[in-house]
Amino acid sequence: MSAILQARELVSGYGDVRILHAVDLSVAEGGITAVLGSNGAGKTTLFRTLAGLLAAGAGHIEFCGSPIETLPSHVRVERGVVLVPEGRLVFPDMSVEENLRIGSVNARARSKCSKTLSTVYDLFPRLDERRSQAAGTLSGGEQQMLALGRGLMALPKVLLLDEPTLGLAPTMAKQIFEIIPNLVELGLSILIAEQDVHRTLQCAQFGYVLENGKVAVSGTGPELMQTPAVSEAFLGH
């Protein structure tokens, strides 16, 4: 499988504080790639840098073969690199439908907004039931569905999911994980950061373990499961 999104020697951080030190990583086209790591390993920084919310200090990001590291975030969204941020970040006073519609604000997705909307409602019937409800009144799991749905409204080619099950009840987390393979069937490539290593490696074809802002280990799911570093650090055996 070829890479749709690639980071090479990517350096990033906040001000003088460096978080990522020369990260190399590629997202396979049409697949699920996982980023694992404990809190503070740099997962969120990596995702924000890929999406353009943070400027890369050095290194390169390539999307579909062309460099995007200097493009502002809205242009990256228009090209098809879409982040579903950690902590969901829905627009609390807007209705569910307004939240979704604003997701297709970019020029490429705008004209297909209504069609995408029905796809998203098919994928998340819960959101369909709550169309006109204010997003801030939804439960955590529903907000995560909304954030995912809003991301899909942008017609992404690569979806960057930053800890989509953080703080969710176990049944909700399970539902989110059941939806992710469906997204691949829609033709998306996915990069997912998660703390639930078992589940993530079950659905991902390839994974990277981030430690102190560097890729410590990488490999296929089964390979990583057997790596001593991974099993000790995350699986507790």
Add this chain to the structure above:
Amino acid sequence: MKEITRNWPFLGCLLVLAGAGIATPHLFGAYWTLVALNLAMWIALTQSWTLFSGMTGYISLGHVVFYGIGAYVVVATFKTVPLWISVPMGGVVAALFALIVALPVLRVRGPYFVILTFGVAELVKFIILNIETGLGKSSRLLFGAPGAQTLLYVMICLAIAASGLTLFAKVSRFGRGLTAIREDETAAETVGIPVARYKVIAFAASAAIPGMVGGLMALRSTYFEVLQVFNPIVSFTIVTMAIIGGSGDARGPLFGAAFMVGLSELLWANAPRLYMILLGLFLVGFVVFAPSGLVGLLARRGRETSA
């Protein structure tokens, strides 16, 4: 277009007000002409403020700077540049100034932004004060300015333009982007809204009409004093009217300005000593008991009667 026509009560209200304003000089004489001018001025200013601060949630406490810059442009070019050029030029210069300061200023949020806008306005005030003192002109006299009726008619046009701009922004994709920025700026960025560009455009747009308003109001009094046209009270009053009117859209400023101008007329005439005290009490009362302002109160009442 459909969304514009859906706002027909607002548009009707605006037209009635404009009609009353146009009739005022003929029906009620000089005093009420000045009151109408005052009302039109505050509507234009508060609408412009709402276009930026109401929609993005970036509270500007320095909007007087645009008013002052417009006034200064008109006064400095008085008798050399015709007014039909210098007044719009005041708006253009104010908008350009907003564009220039937007990039550094709009990097900060929340209370820092509030203080920064206030600081920028004070800074410009003292710079111009120094320029005027250096030129040996502590105050300028303006003879031959147009009369109150002409000023009123132009001001009504500005009030309508500002209201229309805010209404249009609210229903447009641009306005939805600004609202998204207000609700969560990071999320707005992730969905692909060009956040920086939208903020800068809104800031400049909200400066243009206040610039022209300042230019007109400079002509209203026959002398010009820097400290007067850059008086921070103007900024405070704009924010007060927006809070009392409530709502993040074009309706609030209309209600807020009408209420405050009406109230001050009533109080100045009947209880001049209590004026500021009562005004303060009203403001506290609104913030505590009706945080969504007059528009919020009316909406609640509408729901109760229909229920």
